[in-house]
Amino acid sequence: MHRFAKPSVFLKITAPILPWLVGATVILIASGLYFSLIASPVDYQQGATVRIMYLHVPAAWMGLFCYVGMALCGAMSLIWKHPLADICARATAPIGATFTALCLITGSLWGEPMWGTWWVWDARLTSMLILLFLYLGYIALVNAFDDPERGSKAGSALALVGAINVPIVKFSVDWWNTLHQPASIVRVDGPAVDPSMQLPLALMIFGFTGYYFVVLILRVRLELNERRIRALHLSGMFDDNGENSTAETKPYDPSHNAEASQ
Numbered sequence: 001m002h003r004f005a006k007p008s009v010f011l012k013i014t015a016p017i018l019p020w021l022v023g024a025t026v027i028l029i030a031s032g033l034y035f036s037l038i039a040s041p042v043d044y045q046q047g048a049t050v051r052i053m054y055l056h057v058p059a060a061w062m063g064l065f066c067y068v069g070m071a072l073c074g075a076m077s078l079i080w081k082h083p084l085a086d087i088c089a090r091a092t093a094p095i096g097a098t099f100t101a102l103c104l105i106t107g108s109l110w111g112e113p114m115w116g117t118w119w120v121w122d123a124r125l126t127s128m129l130i131l132l133f134l135y136l137g138y139i140a141l142v143n144a145f146d147d148p149e150r151g152s153k154a155g156s157a158l159a160l161v162g163a164i165n166v167p168i169v170k171f172s173v174d175w176w177n178t179l180h181q182p183a184s185i186v187r188v189d190g191p192a193v194d195p196s197m198q199l200p201l202a203l204m205i206f207g208f209t210g211y212y213f214v215v216l217i218l219r220v221r222l223e224l225n226e227r228r229i230r231a232l233h234l235s236g237m238f239d240d241n242g243e244n245s246t247a248e249t250k251p252y253d254p255s256h257n258a259e260a261s262q
Contacts, residue, residue: 007224010084014217025210032203040200052110058204059103064166066096071163074156086152091219095212097135123172134162
């Protein structure tokens, strides 16, 4: 895996993949929105409000998925000192925080007409809110040090410690008596969701997953370019205006004008 952690290899592999990944993501999300908002039936109890599920559930899935990925990248950064792993962890944190915030917002919009309240401090909602705080804490911690390496180590440690919250989020509805409904998709006896609702859910989950990888690749490429520019500045090859400072420039000699005028 060491050779795949090289930035040059990463750029070489992702360059031809990115256009196809963008196209697949657009198709998946567009199809998912069509089936979610138009083709799928309304729920016999919740009515059209159930359509919030097609954003809420994929966002919750991605919030957990991104954190697991961030924690794994943090572990690889601590153990094997892979710079690309640290960059991937840093790039994942804002994406995961956005998905987690979307999950909490859509959950509140869905909970108010169903439960009669925007928020309850039950196990699932509270653990999901803690997950958002872990994302924000990681982002703040890695940027709190003047030395990027120290920030990476502190952030990776926080990501690994906070990973204990992931199974708590997943199994909280099984371990405690909460207002939140139990698992409906990943179950031992099969999904409890109607088959007509499984297709748009699957399309949105895969679409959100594709979106994550698209944004991750773009953010990693941006960070690699920024680090390369900083390295060139430190080496003195470029000045603050981005111009090549090593280029030879001839000093101005006023005698040339005098000779030309004669």
